[in-house]
Amino acid sequence: MTFAPPPETAAWRHVAARTGFEVVFFRPLESGPLEGGHRIEGCTTAVEDLRTWVVDYAIDVDDGWTTRRARITSRSAAGVRHTLLEADGRGDWLIDGAPAPHLGDCLDVDLESSALTNAFPVHRMRLAVGAGSAAPAAFVRAADLAVERLDQHYTRIPDEPDGDARGGPRYDYAAPVFDVSCRLVYDESGLVLDYPGLAVRAA
Template identity: 25%
Template structure:
């Protein structure tokens, strides 16, 4: 079991994320609280991940300015069922990316297993929690060094060099997230 605390620099947040090894992958449970653009929010998410770090399901419970909005998704074969509806636009997407956390960068980092200098274009199921939006997004990961990845959101022309630990978890995501503390059970 690992517990990581991240501070959201842009989103003025604090995240408590627990990652547990399970028989068939990993279970992730996290709580994020913060304040962004005059909105106070609390987000609780659960993600179920296969051993290869591809997502198989998620649940997000958000409370923004007191209004609650649950989102649930599960993968059956290549299809994503989101809030009870099959979403053809998300078919075949192996990863989920949640806007308010650096944890979801760990899914492609660990799954792609890039060598230094290699890059890979991917599509992810992107959840913009504060705007209650779910869509497919094109991204690119380039491994720049042992613990450095250039992350690019291709649609927004955004990039950042993120630093990860030996397990692929974000330690520093410039201007967005920074690890504050961690606990690892032996």
């Protein structure tokens, strides 16, 4: 599976689980140890369970779309929080400089606040139709930036849209800890178009 280069910017409207909007910008990394990768900077503003919050993020991925660094800031009525995740690309992580063994063998960051981060595993794994794989991730909560291990699984299914005019690559996604099982529709750049119950692409 080969994806087109990411656009300069994309946006999602968050639905059902929360009311909100997410905007993201992509910049190629043209020098340094992550040359060929991307810096992805975004922001989600939302209302969820009558609480308001804002999450800003800057994520660096290498040329294989493996997460190498994520700087995240959360703002809410409780105050401002910051966290820094650093990864060696082989499954070892630091959280604010301290080893995080509970994230062992995770290669992606997954932000609770974001629809964008579901792009990382599909880019990284490049699954053939019919293939599936576990994709454990460093999952960052929106409100307090707690970092947990999230076990999840992606299976690529045939691209035929079955009457869905959006088309594009499709994956069956499961995150058992949240009792989530759904079908994710992506565009040619490997960005989610529709995440049922969470977000739809707006731009």
